[in-house]
Amino acid sequence: MNTLRLAWDRTILELKMYARERDMVIFSFLFPVIMLAIFGVVFGSEIDAGEKAQGMNAARVFLPGMIAAGVLLTSFQTLAMSVAIERDDGTLKRLRGTPLPPVAYFLGKVGLVLITALAQLALLLVVARFVFDVRMPTEPAAWLHFAAFFVVGVVGGTTLGVAYSSLANPRSVTAVVVGPLLVLQFISGVYFTFGALPSWLQQIAAVFPLKWIAQGMRSVFYPASWAGQEMTGTWEVGRTLLVLAVWAVSGLVLCLRTFRWTRDS
């Protein structure tokens, strides 16, 4: 049985488990959509006339952050939690005892992340466009950038999530995985305008990938003139891609060096 066929079978199995886990569906899949809807409604009156003239509304302000948060929730959070649990409960050991090629297991995880991340993205875009009337970019270049940020963000979240799983176990996942990611969301411009944060906090956030994914997404969905509100006054497209690529490769190297199939040894 060839590896790709097995990887696809694993993907289906992963999707079934994901869809049947209510916590996962709510806190990683639907969470950004729910937040977008809440913010879109609650902050509707905060947008001034000048901003409205530029085609801005509350949902458009928050959409890039919600897409960015969604990327890391469906990739990093899902994998860090599920691999940590599977290592602890013996699932990984059981799979290691079968002829399933390890790469098929990992491709199954990648398949899970890709499909859930794309589905979530589609849902976010549909809700933004048709419920909140968010203006979508029209230039092909913007969508190209968008695809690049999304892919490199998802790949990085995937490799980092698998690597990070070694630090967690089922009893600690909430504290070790969800907590730090939540803090990161607050300091990376997901829930607040990034420009409103003190610069030392911006510097800290700039070390981690989420700030860059969010910034990349803002470059796609905000009016060009809003670039002035970024740390350097520009969108920094090239640097964003570079930082995210370095994170993705680092995550992969960490996985290869630290991955364990069993709790001990």
Place this chain on the structure above:
Amino acid sequence: MTTPIQVTDLHKSYGTVAAVDGLGFEVAQGETVAILGPNGAGKTTTVEILEGFRRADSGEVRVLGVDPATADRAWRDRIGIVSQSCTGLDLLTPREIIASTALAYRNPLDVDHVIEVTGLATKANARIRGLSGGQRRRVDIALGIVGRSELLFLDEPTTGFDPQARRDFWSLIRALGEDGTTIVLTTHYLDEAEALASRVGIIAAGRMVALGTPSELGGSGRTSTLAWDEGGRRATLHTDRPTAEIARLASRFGGEVPGLTVSRRSLEETYLALIGPQSAVGNADEVAA
């Protein structure tokens, strides 16, 4: 044909504690060997080295002619493993996980057949989360046998089974054994070892202190105990010549001996003597003497 399992002078320590300390044995093609031993005796470590999950510190290990530490996918295809209960399948159904596991093997058993023989037919499409402990164990067993492996490792397979389920499982294992599958079974149940195994190995303090057929292990030395009623109390006599002793008793009583019972030394008694509270290895010498 190579001997499926050959282990010579195996050593494995965790820190300064020797878990396996010079252990050796062989398992022949088609044999069912039960490995007994108390918790902490080195059973699980030994089996996990054979399964390729742990590396030995020293010693020679050959499983299907290969060092398990370097084993590849083709080797895994020939091995089936039923580990101690694997959770983590809660959200799937038995059919889903058995079918998915079968896909990884070159020549698996039919999924419906496996569901049938493991007694999962009525639960095949139910979430595993809702199954009882014994039913979950059936799923573990189904996952271990679905690959039609030539060598099967069973780690305490019937934990949580009711008596009928154990009997069903025993006939399943016997059928696999009759088909030529080599089986290594670790268990705490001595009756299970006696019922299934062609040979029984007893591990204590990291060594194989006894290895033989159940009757050899149960039947050495002063093996029989006679008991009868005499003078208002129960008299007992240990002997290795029970027939001659019964003839003597019969002539003394002039016919029927009141309340006579004859019991052979059981595997359980041998086992308890071998793993006794002091040095297990020292006790083994006593029993052999």
